[in-house]
Amino acid sequence: MGLFFPKYQWNDGPYLILKGNSETSITICWITSKKKNSYLTWGASDSNLDKNEVSTKKRFHSVTLNNLSSDSIYFYTIKEDLSLYSEGTVFSFSTAKNMDSNKEIDFIIAGDLQPKNDYTLKTNNILARQIDKENPDFIIQTGDLVQIGNIEKYWHYLMKSLPVMASARSILPVVGNHEYYLFHKNKNFKSYFPYNFPGKKSAYYSKDIGDIHLTFLDPYDGGFAGLSSRISKEQKKWFIKDLEKAVGHGTGWIFVVLHQAVLSNGEYSGDIKLQEWILPILSKFDVDAVFWGHAHLYEHWRYNYGKNGYVLNPEDNPGKNPLDFFCIGSSGASLESNFKLFTHKPFKKKKIKWFNKENGIAERTSVQFPWNREVYFEGEIDIDQYKKEDQHYYHLPFDKEGNYPEDRSVSYNTENKWYGYMYGENTLHYAKVKIKNSVCTISIRYADGTLLSGPDGTLPQEFLLKKKTRVASQ
Numbered sequence: 001m002g003l004f005f006p007k008y009q010w011n012d013g014p015y016l017i018l019k020g021n022s023e024t025s026i027t028i029c030w031i032t033s034k035k036k037n038s039y040l041t042w043g044a045s046d047s048n049l050d051k052n053e054v055s056t057k058k059r060f061h062s063v064t065l066n067n068l069s070s071d072s073i074y075f076y077t078i079k080e081d082l083s084l085y086s087e088g089t090v091f092s093f094s095t096a097k098n099m100d101s102n103k104e105i106d107f108i109i110a111g112d113l114q115p116k117n118d119y120t121l122k123t124n125n126i127l128a129r130q131i132d133k134e135n136p137d138f139i140i141q142t143g144d145l146v147q148i149g150n151i152e153k154y155w156h157y158l159m160k161s162l163p164v165m166a167s168a169r170s171i172l173p174v175v176g177n178h179e180y181y182l183f184h185k186n187k188n189f190k191s192y193f194p195y196n197f198p199g200k201k202s203a204y205y206s207k208d209i210g211d212i213h214l215t216f217l218d219p220y221d222g223g224f225a226g227l228s229s230r231i232s233k234e235q236k237k238w239f240i241k242d243l244e245k246a247v248g249h250g251t252g253w254i255f256v257v258l259h260q261a262v263l264s265n266g267e268y269s270g271d272i273k274l275q276e277w278i279l280p281i282l283s284k285f286d287v288d289a290v291f292w293g294h295a296h297l298y299e300h301w302r303y304n305y306g307k308n309g310y311v312l313n314p315e316d317n318p319g320k321n322p323l324d325f326f327c328i329g330s331s332g333a334s335l336e337s338n339f340k341l342f343t344h345k346p347f348k349k350k351k352i353k354w355f356n357k358e359n360g361i362a363e364r365t366s367v368q369f370p371w372n373r374e375v376y377f378e379g380e381i382d383i384d385q386y387k388k389e390d391q392h393y394y395h396l397p398f399d400k401e402g403n404y405p406e407d408r409s410v411s412y413n414t415e416n417k418w419y420g421y422m423y424g425e426n427t428l429h430y431a432k433v434k435i436k437n438s439v440c441t442i443s444i445r446y447a448d449g450t451l452l453s454g455p456d457g458t459l460p461q462e463f464l465l466k467k468k469t470r471v472a473s474q
Ligand SMILES: [Fe+2]
Pocket: 144, 176, 177, 178, 259, 293, 294, 295
């Protein structure tokens, strides 16, 4: 292997992950070019880093600091010359606020990164600097961090911008199909982000931060499945238990994050198998919002499962509230317009069986058409999209009266009305989530931090969610 894939030759990092309690601990990660002992010093004052830690004989170093005070600033330095920072650089981070303090919690959701050439290294850097400027409490990432998971060079490319946003706060990523490339599974992902994964071969996990429950899925742990997901039986069982537990201990907010697009109007359509499995569960547990990536653009659905009388399983008991689905698909990755967004052939997907108490079974097939290249507005040069191909192509699937037309140069999928498709735009972006007391605000931002607002600012992407009351099942 060494002949084709040269050994890692860089010292990279640092970046933070959150293995323990967010109020009292943090895990600092960095990588050395070879296995060695590596040293970290830290403390509560930047002029007095009085504590020393050693990480022994490794390339992937991670040191967890425990017993920290909540809502406090700490400082640290790594005794290595790192590719982005010379030895002696002092970094800082804050521990989470006390759960009962009613203070606002802010976090960012970043999309696909996949730095692979000069252009995407630049877009990744622009986004990482902007996300750092937002100063969130933590960052979630929707997968496809790297272009090819088993080639070390691409992980080094990721490390050219990841520390810019994640050396001062933790990052909680999900595994993407590009981390699984080529046939190496999720091994590098788990080495770079050593969370406590409950499944031995899988990379799913969950985390509670204050009043927020976050579930991170691994759509590919059930074996190779080409372009679609394949989720192991263990993970399916775990997912339900995880949500039951969250509801059981009365958590205020539940968000689910996964890489694979459950629904999509991008170059590929949504994942039917995934839809049939996950939609009834998301509705039953009344999750607040679901975030995925994979399609390198932004899309939003507001879907009320079962409201039209149709469910996927006759015994389903759907929740009353609509579900917000977001595709946060590019915080640096080459935009969907560079793939077959305008040129793919219309594709038909396998039928889905829906059940209705009065009408019995309805079989529905979705047909997806390419995007209309005529529908776009221009982006700003050098801040946002600075390549001609990367204009803000958008997808507004309904007319002024709110009707979804049959015209497939306006609404690109025959099922857009069924799933409550609201808006899509080919643009670099990220999501910002603010939670204070019983209100959550989700806003989608362009690369320069302004609100994603569509053509002439007519479609501001900002959504208010109110805290739901969930009843634990017996
Ligand atoms: Fe992907």
